[in-house]
Amino acid sequence: MIGFPENLGIAQRGRVIFAIMMRDMRTRFGRSHVGYMIAIAWPLVHLSVLVSMMLYANRVLPFGTDPAVFVVSGVLPYILCLYPARLMGYSVEANRALFLFPVVNVFDVIVARGAIEFLTAFVVAIIFCGALLSFGVDIVPINYSAWASGVLATVYLSISMGILNTVISSIFKMWHVVFVLLMFFMYATAGVFVLPSSFSPAVRELMWYNPLLHCVEWVRSSYYDGYGGEMLSQEFVLWVATTCLMLGLLGERFLRGKLLGA
């Protein structure tokens, strides 16, 4: 006797999620896996343009290191956080037709989309860092564990925001616009291009509530000795992420009927 779909084993869940990932990658742009390259090229171009601009402007940076390192350590959290979270928000809408098959549930499509987005984000990060290294930019952090934990915390925040984003946007169509605005504000106030400490204390106090700022500071603290002491709160990132995750999971559970239909 085979259990009903909602209770199938881990292996079966994995199969469903993997099949949805393959389908998603194949159909995102045009109808071949090659089209998926666009998904990788897009953020890669974004990164390259920003870093080139910064290098061209040749800004005076507060530290003696390569300016590329400063920009990359600021933009990396964006690539690993806001991009995936935004695209995860479309998972239910994009795959709603699949709910015809009872074996597919809401959580599968969210997980599948999340897995693809992180695969993409990491491929982008690896290609970009590899290219910088080959150009002789020293982007190897001095503190590996701080770097790894910073990246993981950023990914955790992203997944949590992504799940909540999916649930809200499946119910309020307007939400996508709100989320883009939110992204813009988070990006603008995360201290990506300008050191947070160069702002006035009043502005800094407001910026402190942006979890992405802490992600940026966290990753940067792995490059610069003694950096991040005044603003960085690792607990804040983890609390915001956990809160979003809980709200997202609760939303998925209680609005499942709506998410399936709608």
Place this chain on the structure above:
Amino acid sequence: MIKLIDVHKYYKTRGSKKVILDNVSYEFRAGLSYGILGINGAGKSTTMRMLGGTELPNSGRISRSARVSWPLGFSAGLHPAMTGRENVQFVARIYGQDPKRAVEFVEDFAEIGAYIDEPYRTYSSGMAQRLAFGLSMSIDFECYLIDEVTAVGDARFQARCHEEFARRRAHSDIIMVSHSMETIRSYCSRGVVLAHGVLHEFSHVDDAIELYTKLNQ
């Protein structure tokens, strides 16, 4: 096989509440095939979707202890930009079946020839239905949910569907909705009439049809 436990389902239409199942407890048993009858708008298709699990009740529980198909008769769920082959492979994968075997079966059953490698959106409605139907037949379900699907294709294809179903009767059951009493008679051993939010079961299909005919007057 499929158990409804205190299931309540309603729709809101322009402020008024339309009850489809009013705290119904019922069991569809393995080894029997059921025909669901009801006047238009009674909620037969909604009930089918709930049995399949693609729609949830407002309260109560539905438990399935068998491999239940999706409600056949809808070809949604297939991606228009993917070829027939890719669609079949995808569905075989999510159901944990061998994609290659499934494709072979569908190629043989749906008789769409080289179109199997064309995007699904280029299919004629007949081909699309044959593909969707062949696809559902390529996966071993213990219970098939059929929503008005018997009118697929020409007479020859219908005969094949009938033949294929007859072969499956040994280990699979059917729950179907149809407006054709003849179809219900030939496939089902039990009749269930859905009316006013209640399921009335009849052990003779003819009795169910009689009630249905009365309700329709």
